[in-house]
Amino acid sequence: MSARPAADLQALTAQLSSLPGVRTGRELFAQRPAFPVSEVLGPLFARGGLPQGEIVQFTGPHALSLALASVARATREQHWAAAVGVGEPAVASVADFGVDLERFISLRTPGEDWLRVVSILVETFDIVIARPAFAPSAAQRARLAAKVRERRMTLISLGPFAGAAEQIATEPGQWTGTSAGWGRLRRCAVTATHPRTGAHRLLLPADTGAAEAVVRAV
Amino acid sequence: MSLGLGPAEPVIALSANRVVACTAAARAAGVEVGLNKRAARTRCPAARALPRDTEAEHREFAAGIGVLEGLIARFTLMAPGTVALPAAALARTCPDEEAAVEAVLTALTDATGWEVFAGLADSAFAALLAARTATRVPPGQTPDYLAGQPIAALTEADADFAEFASLCRRLGLDRLGDLAALPGGDVYARFGAVGARAHRLASGLSDRLPVDHVRARDFSARTVVEPASTRSDVLSFSARQAAAALFAQVRAAGLVCAQATIALTAATGDVSARTWRLEAMEETQLADRARWQAEGWLASGAVGAAQPDPGDAPAELAEDGIAAIEIVAAELLEPLAAQHNLFDAQTGEVGRTLERLQGLFGADAVLVPGLQGGREPAETNLWTPWRQAPHPERDPDAPWPGELPSPRPTLVEHTPVDLLDARGHTVIARPSGLDSEPALLAIPEAGSVPVIDYSSSWPVEAMWWEPEYRQYRVRLQVVTAAGEALLLAKEQGQWAITGRWA
Numbered sequence: 069m070s071a072r073p074a075a076d077l078q079a080l081t082a083q084l085s086s087l088p089g090v091r092t093g094r095e096l097f098a099q100r101p102a103f104p105v106s107e108v109l110g111p112l113f114a115r116g117g118l119p120q121g122e123i124v125q126f127t128g129p130h131a132l133s134l135a136l137a138s139v140a141r142a143t144r145e146q147h148w149a150a151a152v153g154v155g156e157p158a159v160a161s162v163a164d165f166g167v168d169l170e171r172f173i174s175l176r177t178p179g180e181d182w183l184r185v186v187s188i189l190v191e192t193f194d195i196v197i198a199r200p201a202f203a204p205s206a207a208q209r210a211r212l213a214a215k216v217r218e219r220r221m222t223l224i225s226l227g228p229f230a231g232a233a234e235q236i237a238t239e240p241g242q243w244t245g246t247s248a249g250w251g252r253l254r255r256c257a258v259t260a261t262h263p264r265t266g267a268h269r270l271l272l273p274a275d276t277g278a279a280e281a282v283v284r285a286v
Numbered sequence: 287m288s289l290g291l292g293p294a295e296p297v298i299a300l301s302a303n304r305v306v307a308c309t310a311a312a313r314a315a316g317v318e319v320g321l322n323k324r325a326a327r328t329r330c331p332a333a334r335a336l337p338r339d340t341e342a343e344h345r346e347f348a349a350g351i352g353v354l355e356g357l358i359a360r361f362t363l364m365a366p367g368t369v370a371l372p373a374a375a376l377a378r379t380c381p382d383e384e385a386a387v388e389a390v391l392t393a394l395t396d397a398t399g400w401e402v403f404a405g406l407a408d409s410a411f412a413a414l415l416a417a418r419t420a421t422r423v424p425p426g427q428t429p430d431y432l433a434g435q436p437i438a439a440l441t442e443a444d445a446d447f448a449e450f451a452s453l454c455r456r457l458g459l460d461r462l463g464d465l466a467a468l469p470g471g472d473v474y475a476r477f478g479a480v481g482a483r484a485h486r487l488a489s490g491l492s493d494r495l496p497v498d499h500v501r502a503r504d505f506s507a508r509t510v511v512e513p514a515s516t517r518s519d520v521l522s523f524s525a526r527q528a529a530a531a532l533f534a535q536v537r538a539a540g541l542v543c544a545q546a547t548i549a550l551t552a553a554t555g556d557v558s559a560r561t562w563r564l565e566a567m568e569e570t571q572l573a574d575r576a577r578w579q580a581e582g583w584l585a586s587g588a589v590g591a592a593q594p595d596p597g598d599a600p601a602e603l604a605e606d607g608i609a610a611i612e613i614v615a616a617e618l619l620e621p622l623a624a625q626h627n628l629f630d631a632q633t634g635e636v637g638r639t640l641e642r643l644q645g646l647f648g649a650d651a652v653l654v655p656g657l658q659g660g661r662e663p664a665e666t667n668l669w670t671p672w673r674q675a676p677h678p679e680r681d682p683d684a685p686w687p688g689e690l691p692s693p694r695p696t697l698v699e700h701t702p703v704d705l706l707d708a709r710g711h712t713v714i715a716r717p718s719g720l721d722s723e724p725a726l727l728a729i730p731e732a733g734s735v736p737v738i739d740y741s742s743s744w745p746v747e748a749m750w751w752e753p754e755y756r757q758y759r760v761r762l763q764v765v766t767a768a769g770e771a772l773l774l775a776k777e778q779g780q781w782a783i784t785g786r787w788a
Contacts, residue, residue, distance in 0.1 A: 129768070129769060129770060129788065130787075130788065131788070132696050132697065132788040133696055133787070133788065136696065148636050154697070155697050155698075155699065156667065156669075156697065156698045156699065157655070157696060157697060157698070158663030158664075158666075158667060158694055158695050158696055158697060158698050158785060159655040159656065159657050159663070159666060159667045159668065159669075160657060160663055160666050160667075160690075160694045161663065161693070161694040161695060161696045162655060162696075163655075163657065164692055164693065164694060169654075169655045169656065169657075172654075172655055173640065173652060173653065173654060173672070174653045174655065174669065175643065175647075175651055175652055175653070176650065176651050176653060177643070177647045177651050178647075181647070184646075185643065185647075188639060188642060188643055188646075189639060189643075191635075191639055192635040192636050192638070192639040193636065193639070240768060240769025240770070241769060242769070243739070243765045243769075243771050245741075246739045246740060246741040246763065246765065247739070248723070248739060248740065249719070249720065249723070249740060249741075249742055249743075250741075250742050251741055251742060252691070252741040252742065252763055253693065253741060253763045253765070253771055253787075254693075255693065256693075256771065256787065273692070273693035273787075274693065275692065275693065276692055276693070277692035277693040277694055
C-alpha cells in the first residue's frame with residue numbers, strides 16, 4: 069500500500085475497523101500471511117503465495133492447471149482444498165501437479181448452486197477453487213468477500229470475478245513435442261500475467277506433469 | 287479350469303510381472319512364487335503365462351468350495367485358494383485326524399480337480415504356513431513351529447503386513463519367534479493395532495480380535511410432527527426430541543452411538559432415510575443432520591422436473607411437509623472404541639462441512655480422489671463419496687501397457703466429435719497410423735476448430751482374450767488453432783474428446 073500522512077492513516081484505520089470482518093485497520097495493512105506455493109510460482113504472486121483472506125482470479129485457457137499447481141504446496145502442508153464446478157479433474161494429473169490427494173475434495177454440484185456451495189465450504193476449507201457458473205450480484209460479492217476475509221482462506225475464481233485482489237491471466241500456451249503425426253505432447257510454455265508482478269513464463273505442465281520454470285526460451 | 291488347461295500342464299499366473307501361482311508341472315521345472323516372468327520362463331520355457339484375475343479367482347473358488355458344505359458344518363473362506371476348517375468340526379464324523387484330512391482332500395480334489403495342500407496346527411495362521419509344506423504341527427507345538435518361520439511369513443496372513451515385516455527385519459527381528467518373545471504390551475505401544483495383531487499371530491494365538499461391534503437390540507426413537515411442517519426450526523425441534531429419547535436408551539445400555547439413520551416420513555407417505563456418522567452423542571448434532579437432510583430433500587422436491595430422480599420427492603411434498611421423524615441407532619460401540627485417535631488428522635470441522643453438503647446435494651456430490659489401474663485418466667480416476675471406502679475395479683499395481691505418459695490431461699470428458707481431413711472426410715485410424723492428416727475438429731454445438739498439430743496415434747487393445755470385453759481404440763493428441771490441447775480417442779468408428787489440458 070502506498071504511504072500516506074499519519075493523520076489520514078489514522079482516520080482510514082478507524083473507518084476500516086468499522087467494516088464487518090475487519091478487526092482493525094492495521095490488520096488490513098499488515099502483510100497477511102500467504103499459503104505457500106512452489107518456488108516456481110512464488111514470484112507470480114504479490115505476496116509470494118496465495119493471499120489469505122482474499123479472492124484471487126485466474127483467467128485464460130490454463131487457469132485450472134495454474135490453480136492446481138498453486139494449491140499443491142498448501143495441501144502437502146495439511147491445508148484442505150476443494151474444487152467446485154470445474155468438471156471431472158483427472159486424478160493422475162492432479163497428483164502430478166503435486167496435490168496431496170488426501171486433502172483435496174471435488175464437488176459435483178449443480179452449476180446454479182455454486183455460490184451456496186462455496187459459502188458453505190468457505191467456513192472450513194483453506195482454499196476453494198471455483199468456476200462461477202453465473203456472476204454474483206454486488207451484494208453477494210461483498211458478503212462472500214467479507215466471509216473469505218474473516219475465515220482467512222483463499223478463494224480462487226477460475227474466471228472473471230469483480231473485485232478480486234489478485235488477477236492473473238494466462239494466454240494460450242505453446243505446446244511442444246508433437247510434429248505432424250510424430251511424437252507426443254511434452255510440455256506447454258505458458259505466459260501468466262499479473263498486473264503487479266508482470267509477465268512470467270512457465271511450463272504448465274512440464275514433462276513430469278508438474279509446473280516448472282522455463283529454463284530457456286523454447 | 288475355465289481356460290481349458292489341464293492340471294498336468296505347466297501354467298504360471300502373473301501379477302505385476304511376478305509369479306503369484308503355478309501348477310505342479312511348473313513347480314517341478316523349478317518355478318517358484320515370487321520369481322519374475324523372465325526367470326520363470328528360463329526355468330520352464332513350456333509354461334503358459336496368464337495374467338492374474340482376482341475376480342475369477344473369487345468366483346471359481348467360491349463355486350468349487352461348495353462341495354465342503356455337504357461335509358462340514360462350519361468353515362471360513364480366508365481368501366481365494368485358502369479355506370480354514372476347525373478340526374473339531376470333523377471330530378464327530380471321522381475316526382482320527384488323518385482320516386479327516388483325507389476325506390476333505392479327496393472331496394475337494396474329486397469335485398474340482400485342483401491340487402490341494404493341507405496343514406494342521408493350533409491356529410489358522412500356523413496351519414496356513416504349514417499347508418505350504420503339507421505339514422502337521424502336533425498339538426501344543428504351534429509356538430515352536432512359528433518361532434522358526436521368517437518374519438515375512440506374516441504377509442501370508444494379510445498382505446498389509448508387508449511394511450510391518452520389512453520394519454521388523456530392519457530392527458533385527460528375523461523370525462516370528464523374535465517377535466513373539468517381546469512383551470505384547472510393548473509391541474502394541476510401539477506399533478499399534480498392526481503390531482498387536484502380528485504379535486498374536488506370531489505367538490500362535492487366534493487371529494480373532496475381540497468383538498467391538500455391539501448390536502444386541504435395536505434402539506430407535508420416533509416423534510410425530512403435528513401438523514406436518516417444512517419449517518426447519520420445527521423439524522429441528524422434533525429431531526432434537528427424538529435424538530434425546532434415543533440417546534437416553536443408548537446411554538442406559540452403556541453404549542455409544544457412532545452412526546444413526548434418520549428416516550423422514552412425508553405427509554404423502556414418502557420416506558427419506560440416510561445414515562449419518564456422529565462425532566459425539568449430542569442432540570444438536572443429530573438435529574442438525576436431520577435438518578440438513580430435510581432441507582436437501584425438500585429443496586430437491588421444489589426444483590421438480592430438473593432433478594435427476596423426480597420420483598424421490600414429488601412436488602406436492604413442499605406443501606404437506608414432513609409428518610414424522612424416526613432415528614435408529616445404526617452403529618453402536620463400546621465407549622472406549624468410539625474415542626478419537628490422538629494421532630488422527632483433525633478432520634472434524636471439514637467432515638461436518640462435507641456431510642452438510644452431502645445432506646443438501648446427495649452423497650455423490652462430495653467426492654474424494656483416488657487412483658486405480660488403467661490406461662487413461664477416465665479409467666484411472668477413482669472418485670469416492672466422502673466417508674465411503676473406495677472400491678478400485680482395476681489393480682493399480684499391475685502393469686498397464688499403453689498407459690498415457692505425463693503430462694496427462696487435467697480434465698476428463700467424453701464428447702463425441704468428428705475429426706476431418708483437408709478434404710472433409712473423417713480421418714480413418716489403423717493400427718499402423720492415420721490414413722490422412724487431421725485438419726479440422728468438428729465439435730457438435732460448439733463449431734469447428736482447425737487442428738494445427740497432432741501426435742503420433744497409438745492403439746490400445748485390451749481384454750483381447752475375452753471377446754465380450756474386448757476393447758480396441760486409437761488415441762491421438764491434437765493441438766487446435768486456439769492453442770488448446772486435447773486427447774482424442776476413436777472407438778468403434780467414432781472419434782471423441784476424452785481428455786483436455788485446461
